[in-house]
Amino acid sequence: MSQNPKPSLHPATIAAQAGGLLDADTGGVVPPIHPATTFVRGEDYAPVVEGNVYSRTAAPNGRMVEGVLAELEGAQDAMVFPSGMAAVAAVFRTLPAGACVLVQSQIYWGTTAWIRDFCTRRTITLIEVEASDTDAFVAACAAHKPALAWIETPSNPWLRIVDISACAQAVHGEGGILVADMTTCTPILTRALDFGADIVMHSATKGLNGHSDVLAGALSVADANSYIWQAIRTDRDMAGAVLGPFEAWLLLRGMRTLPLRVERMSSNAQKLAEYLSDHPAVETVLYPGLTTHTGHALAVQQMKGGFGPLLSFVVKGEAEAALAAVARLKLFHRATSLGGVESLVEHRHTIEPHTGIPEGLLRLSVGIEDAGDLIEDLGQALGQ
């Protein structure tokens, strides 16, 4: 099925051609959907196609998208899941009771909430630390010797930038592994494995698919023979958190335009961030592409070709002013999620009122529309 693309190809080529996948039976330039759940064996009772036995263990469309993702990520292997949270859970379920984990504070709320609950039930010691403060992260590693550390950069919705190399070095020094949620970056902006992370996680629901029509998650690994990777594979196989063939096929289709979309979302977000920085109704703009952002220098080192679609800003006048501006927006959909082709706006304080999110904070996921149209919409909503 695969034409074995040369490893030196650039992301735009790998993505556009889905890693060289074709339909071997028809010569179609798009691979087919394989809905079969079970696969025949020959007279010798060996599987007719090696590896194809039952689709909970491995299924053709899942393998296709995993192959392309691994190539984009510079990974030895990748696995897809039916949601981002299923991928998070697959990682944490490999931990034995009594283990210790270090998790970045103020990250995607769903991750924090699930991990807290899981660690309590499993009697796993959970240490939360502001990982964008490298000294705090290193000190927490030395003090607690975690088996696993979890970071997210840029973080959601604070846009904090975490030094992946420094964190990897610190946790490796104590014998643990580093997992990085790189949902906001996608492998186009940052390949975290190149910076020393052991496993990269993505909510593929977001930028990887990019069209707000597939729920999926993914993990990529630096060492496919590592104990944890084998344990995650067994867990997915046995516990059954697998992505269906239609979703896998759609995800592969969405990923064909990933580099283009990321480029446009990033350049649009940069323009909006600069516009908002000068706006009198705006108190602060959190975007790593701004030279005034505390993580800017590090973001320049870690992010290639842009700073992603996610941008938060604080409106003067607390919740009332922020919600009034949101109500006036015409192009931005008032909806959660990020990384899709259409721009979204969220008032995070309404969603998670007790987590310290400023009342006036609005989070934007900037899409691929015309930047001028988006700026005009923000302008009329904020009152120029």
Ligand SMILES: *Cc1c(COP(=O)(O)O)cnc(C)c1O
């Ligand atoms: C959405 C999201 C998740 C969870 O992914 P789902 O696909 O919604 O399960 C995890 N991390 C980040 C950063 C996200 O944005």
